[in-house]
Amino acid sequence: MEKVIVQAPATTSNLGPGFDIHGLALDLMYDIVEIVKTNGKGIQIEVEGVGANRISTIPKYNTAGRVALEFLKRYGKYGLKIKIIKGIPPGSGLGSSAASAAATSVGLNALFQAKLNNLDLTEIASKGEVASAGVAHADQVAASIYGGFIIVYSYKPLSVIAFPPPRNVEFALVVPQNIEKTTKQARAILPKKVALSNVINNLGACSLVTAGMILSNPELIGLGMNNDCIIEPVRSSLYPGFMKVKAAAINSGALGATLSGAGPTIIAVVNPFKTSAQEVSKAMKEAYESEGIMCKSYVCHATTGAKIINLT
Numbered sequence: 001m002e003k004v005i006v007q008a009p010a011t012t013s014n015l016g017p018g019f020d021i022h023g024l025a026l027d028l029m030y031d032i033v034e035i036v037k038t039n040g041k042g043i044q045i046e047v048e049g050v051g052a053n054r055i056s057t058i059p060k061y062n063t064a065g066r067v068a069l070e071f072l073k074r075y076g077k078y079g080l081k082i083k084i085i086k087g088i089p090p091g092s093g094l095g096s097s098a099a100s101a102a103a104t105s106v107g108l109n110a111l112f113q114a115k116l117n118n119l120d121l122t123e124i125a126s127k128g129e130v131a132s133a134g135v136a137h138a139d140q141v142a143a144s145i146y147g148g149f150i151i152v153y154s155y156k157p158l159s160v161i162a163f164p165p166p167r168n169v170e171f172a173l174v175v176p177q178n179i180e181k182t183t184k185q186a187r188a189i190l191p192k193k194v195a196l197s198n199v200i201n202n203l204g205a206c207s208l209v210t211a212g213m214i215l216s217n218p219e220l221i222g223l224g225m226n227n228d229c230i231i232e233p234v235r236s237s238l239y240p241g242f243m244k245v246k247a248a249a250i251n252s253g254a255l256g257a258t259l260s261g262a263g264p265t266i267i268a269v270v271n272p273f274k275t276s277a278q279e280v281s282k283a284m285k286e287a288y289e290s291e292g293i294m295c296k297s298y299v300c301h302a303t304t305g306a307k308i309i310n311l312t
Contacts, residue, residue, distance in 0.1 A: 001311060004111045005034045008103035008306035010088045011095035011143040012171075012267050016225035016232060016258040017205035023095075023143030023150045024213070026171065027303035029088045031096070033064060033103035035111060038079035043068050049086030051096070056131075063101040063128035070124050071108040078112075092175055093261035098140035099306075101128030106145060106306045118146050118305075123158050134184045140261065147305030149213040165302030166216040172254060172268045172281035174245060174288050176295045179264040186235055186262035198229050218271040222255025225269060232258055239264045241291035248287035252280045 010029040015022045031049075038044070045057040045065050059065030068080055082104065088096040105125040109116045116124075125141035138158060142150045146162035153159050205227035212220030236242040236259065245266050249257035253275030254268035266284060270277040281297035288295045 001111050003036045003312050004107040004308060005032065005310040006103040006107040006306055007032050007309050008099040008144045009303055011098055011140040012260040013139040014231060014261060015209050016228040017202040018209060019231045020137050020139050021152050022209060023139040025143045025147045025303050025305055026300045028298055028300040031088050031099035031103055032085040033100060033107055034083040035107045036081045038081050040079040042079060044081045046083045047086065051090040052086055054090045061131050063097040063131045064104040066131050067101050067104040067125055067128040068108065070127050071112065075112045075114055093259060093263045093265040095140035095144055095261065097129060097132035099144050101125040102141045102144035102306050110308055110311055119160055121145050122160055133187060145305050148302060151210065163214055166213050168216050169218045170270045170272045170277040171300050172270055172277045172284060173298045174266050174281060174284040174295045176264045176288060176293050178294055179239065186238065189234055191234065194230050201227065201229050218255050218269050221269045225256030225258045228258060235259055235263055241288050241293055244291060245284050245287045248283040249280055252283035254280045
């Protein structure tokens with residue numbers, strides 16, 4: 001095999017209380033990664049598409065590049081040319097860096113005929129996240145690889161369990177266009193110690209999100225999303241208008257709303273049989289823009305994971 005093209009979906013993570021634990025693949029946007037073996041040595045990276053000018057083409061500073069370096073270290077010395085076509089805006093909280101890493105991991109597994117399973121691919125892809133987040137967190141790369149709803153229930157050793165995409169659940173989102181931040185920045189402000197009572201609260205909220213995803217029950221998902229008392233209160237301070245947008249989502253019928261990943265995107269969960277997700281996303285957009293923050297609104301669903309669209 002000489003060439004592979006992989007498509008990987010956007011993801012949301014945390015879903016409120018599930019910091020570095022919960023992830024969900026979304027049929028919202030996709031990254032496409034094309035990898036070609038070359039006769040030379042080293043890794044060449046080309047980036048085009050949304051936010052391409054913000055992404056380094058130096059392998060160790062690029063999530064796909066770090067994944068490729070890890071594969072070459074394990075499975076042989078090849079020259080590689082990697083073309084990343086960004087559909088997911090960097091720094092949006094929608095797993096932009098994770099999708100590139102996930103697609104590269106899946107693609108190189110096929111190209112090298114390594115026969116790795118999804119957990120192995122997630123472990124390698126998580127190393128790519130060091131380039132953007134400074135740590136090898138696995139929630140969004142796992143969701144982009146496995147698809148559906150995932151739980152990272154251990155990091156040492158890495159352990160993931162995946163569930164099919166929930167049915168009869170819709171998500172409304174607003175993605176700001178003029179807020180720039182990095183995942184490293186959003187992680188740097190997090191508390192190093194938290195009260196036991198807050199941990200107990202978030203464990204309960206995580207349980208609600210998990211039950212809701214497995215049962216395809218948007219009401220339970222919303223209850224859990226609304227009850228993060230550790231991460232959201234800190235990170236929301238980074239984003240003017242967050243509380244106003246969250247209130248607009250709830251007032252227009254959403255069952256829960258929170259930051260998507262590290263933000264600034266805000267995601268709300270909706271029961272489509274009772275509420276129009278389009279109306280929720282419209283209300284969220286109007287609330288953000290009333291604060292002078294231009295944004296785009298979307299409606300999406302959970303989806304399957306990364307897939308190979310060409311292998312030759």
